[in-house]
Amino acid sequence: MLAPKGTLILADRLVHASIIDGITLSKAPFQRFRHNDFDHLEQLIARFQGDYERILVLAESVYSMDGDRADIARLVDIRRRNPKVMLYVDEAHAFGVLGDKGLGLCAPYGEEVDIVIGTFGKAAASMGAFCVCSQELKDLAINQARSFIFSTALPPAVLERSLQSVNRLVEMDAERVHLRELAQALHEVLQPLQAQPIEVSHIQPLIVGDAVRAVELSQKLRSLGFNAMAIRRPTVPPGTERLRFSLSAAMSLSDIQQLKAALHSLL
Numbered sequence: 108m109l110a111p112k113g114t115l116i117l118a119d120r121l122v123h124a125s126i127i128d129g130i131t132l133s134k135a136p137f138q139r140f141r142h143n144d145f146d147h148l149e150q151l152i153a154r155f156q157g158d159y160e161r162i163l164v165l166a167e168s169v170y171s172m173d174g175d176r177a178d179i180a181r182l183v184d185i186r187r188r189n190p191k192v193m194l195y196v197d198e199a200h201a202f203g204v205l206g207d208k209g210l211g212l213c214a215p216y217g218e219e220v221d222i223v224i225g226t227f228g229k230a231a232a233s234m235g236a237f238c239v240c241s242q243e244l245k246d247l248a249i250n251q252a253r254s255f256i257f258s259t260a261l262p263p264a265v266l267e268r269s270l271q272s273v274n275r276l277v278e279m280d281a282e283r284v285h286l287r288e289l290a291q292a293l294h295e296v297l298q299p300l301q302a303q304p305i306e307v308s309h310i311q312p313l314i315v316g317d318a319v320r321a322v323e324l325s326q327k328l329r330s331l332g333f334n335a336m337a338i339r340r341p342t343v344p345p346g347t348e349r350l351r352f353s354l355s356a357a358m359s360l361s362d363i364q365q366l367k368a369a370l371h372s373l374l
Contacts, residue, residue: 108252109195109222109244110135113160117151119143119177121170124342126197130165132254142170145181156191163193168212169200172343172351174308176201179212183219195222203230204286204309208277231272235261282356289354292363297352300374312338312349313370321348324373331369 110116116130116137130137138155140148152162164185166177179196186194198211202225206214209230213220223239238248248255286309294307301314315321318339325337328350335350343349352366 108248109133109193110161110163114163115155115159115161116163116165117148118165119167121172122165122167123171123197123199126165126167135163143175143177145178145185149185152185152189152192156189160191161193162189162191163195165195165197167197167200169198169205169308169310171200171310172338172349173306173312174200174310175306176212176308179216179220183216186219186221193221194219195224196220197224199224199226199229199236200310202226203276203279204283209279209283210277227269227272231269231276233269233272234265235269279356286354286356289356289358289360289363292360293352293354293366296363296367296370300370309354311352311354313352314347314349316346316348318348321350324350327373328366328369333366333369 110130110133114133114135116133116135118126118130118137118139119142120139121142138151140151148164152164156162164182166182168179169176177196182194182196186192196213198213201211203209206212211223211225213223218241221240222244224236225239226236227233228235238245240248250256287307290307290309290311293311294305297311297313298305303314305311313324313335315324318337321337321339325335328335335352337348338351339348
């Protein structure tokens with residue numbers, strides 16, 4: 108629906124598997140640009156813009172395995188300078204957590220981000236998802252998006268739950284400040300344990316580099332009261348197997364210190 112004939116899709120190499128599935132469903136030609144390498148993205152745009160009527164650029168604001176962020180300002184600037192470019196950003200891991208009132212990293216740019224996708228299944232503790240777009244794109248989706256047209260609607264009780272969650276989320280600035288403090292404390296624990304630089308984020312990895320070792324560490328941490336998922340290929344490339352730590356504002360700084368002690372006893 109978003110990628111009719113004459114459209115090229117350029118996607119960040121680390122976009123979520125569901126986005127790749129959507130690209131495949133569209134049957135549009137696509138290329139991947141190196142992760143968060145916007146010089147590479149611009150090179151691809153310059154290379155292909157004469158061959159296509161539209162170029163759809165896909166990125167995430169916060170990436171789910173490393174917790175690192177896209178430079179939304181740079182993406183918007185690329186869109187401004189290239190009339191054929193449409194910008195699609197997945198805010199699944201930023202909505203409710205980052206930006207003014209937790210509305211994500213794209214909110215300041217308004218319609219300069221053509222399509223913003225978010226989910227109610229993470230910070231909002233509900234289910235389902237949303238799309239922020241122009242009225243024209245909304246009408247197009249309602250009438251032509253096959254996977255949407257033939258999907259069953261969410262139950263009214265779920266929609267009410269999501270609405271209540273969003274109304275509460277926008278008022279939770281104190282919790283977002285606390286979450287940033289937790290992220291900094293976690294970073295101080297995890298960064299010294301690995302050579303690869305990691306972001307200060309509500310999602311942080313501990314790169315183990317071996318699938319068996321990652322599973323063993325995850326199980327041992329679980330026995331100590333910590334739920335850190337082992338992430339293995341094909342979710343991440345071979346050699347980057349990891350534990351993925353995802354923070355909640357319901358946690359405390361003492362939880363981070365207990366995790367530190369647990370990791371030092373296991374590593």
